[in-house]
Amino acid sequence: MLSTTAQETSLELKKKQTRKSIKTIVERNLKQKKRGKMFSIVTATWNPISGCLYNCNYCWAKNFALTRLNTTKRYSKGFIPSLNESEFKVKFSKGELIFVSDMGDMFSEFISDEWIKQVLDHIRKFPETYFLFMTKNPKRYIDLLPYIPDNAILGATIETTSDEIIQIDQVSTAPFPSQRYEAMKSLNWDNKIISIEPVIDFDLNTFIKWIEDIKPFIVYVGYDNYRHKLREPTLEKTMNLMNKLADTAIVIKKTLRLSTSEDKLNSVNEGK
Numbered sequence: 255m256l257s258t259t260a261q262e263t264s265l266e267l268k269k270k271q272t273r274k275s276i277k278t279i280v281e282r283n284l285k286q287k288k289r290g291k292m293f294s295i296v297t298a299t300w301n302p303i304s305g306c307l308y309n310c311n312y313c314w315a316k317n318f319a320l321t322r323l324n325t326t327k328r329y330s331k332g333f334i335p336s337l338n339e340s341e342f343k344v345k346f347s348k349g350e351l352i353f354v355s356d357m358g359d360m361f362s363e364f365i366s367d368e369w370i371k372q373v374l375d376h377i378r379k380f381p382e383t384y385f386l387f388m389t390k391n392p393k394r395y396i397d398l399l400p401y402i403p404d405n406a407i408l409g410a411t412i413e414t415t416s417d418e419i420i421q422i423d424q425v426s427t428a429p430f431p432s433q434r435y436e437a438m439k440s441l442n443w444d445n446k447i448i449s450i451e452p453v454i455d456f457d458l459n460t461f462i463k464w465i466e467d468i469k470p471f472i473v474y475v476g477y478d479n480y481r482h483k484l485r486e487p488t489l490e491k492t493m494n495l496m497n498k499l500a501d502t503a504i505v506i507k508k509t510l511r512l513s514t515s516e517d518k519l520n521s522v523n524e525g526k
């Protein structure tokens with residue numbers, strides 16, 4: 255029987271190995287994948303839980319569910335949270351990196367602990383596969399941390415540093431960006447990701463500090479793909495942020511373009 259110290263050392267070694275494997279797989283996928291609208295490190299998506307009630311005004315998933323998927327059984331009642339039992343038959347291969355519940359927010363307060371634990375129990379059966387979670391309620395990661403297996407990558411979307419813009423422009427009913435920052439900062443996890451997408455105007459120094467405090471290994475940055483008239487920063491400001499963040503994380507560009515206001519100005523100047 256291993257002594258407590260030996261057990262701790264063995265656990266630490268296992269964690270180190272997992273961290274190394276995740277980094278290797280991420281680097282491989284980044285080399286292979288084309289930059290698209292999805293996270294480029296991901297090899298597939300899996301939706302054991304779908305739907306969300308945060309009502310982000312730019313939510314592509316809700317839009318997709320209520321239009322192209324509205325005749326499917328899963329979304330026949332709308333974008334309400336549901337547990338999709340049939341997904342637990344899915345098996346995963348070694349080295350895959352699966353984005354879990356891209357059609358919802360599995361860690362939102364509308365999802366029961368029981369449902370989340372069912373998903374975590376399933377992924378625990380595939381220790382050589384890696385699973386990416388994204389949420390706008392990262393405090394829930396902390397509440398459920400003892401149940402989360404090492405092969406999970408824990409991510410949060412933080413589109414801006416401004417709670418005011420989110421509130422005044424009625425962007426979302428999810429926890430405010432400052433609350434997400436606090437939770438991600440406190441989250442004791444090796445493999446964290448931050449998505450600044452769709453980027454909304456921000457305070458540059460605050461954002462740099464937030465990312466330094468959170469210590470994600472990857473940061474995604476991109477503009478809204480579907481032009482929801484968000485209050486966007488200028489392209490120069492966004493590029494500046496990305497350059498500064500490159501000192502602390504791998505920064506991956508998503509959609510980059512002139513902000514909506516710059517674009518309008520251009521159109522006027524060009525007499526369009």
Ligand code: SF4
Pocket residue numbers: 305306307308309310312313314315316357358359390426428
């Ligand atoms: S949190 Fe995600 S899934 Fe939920 S409404 Fe917002 S963008 Fe959509």
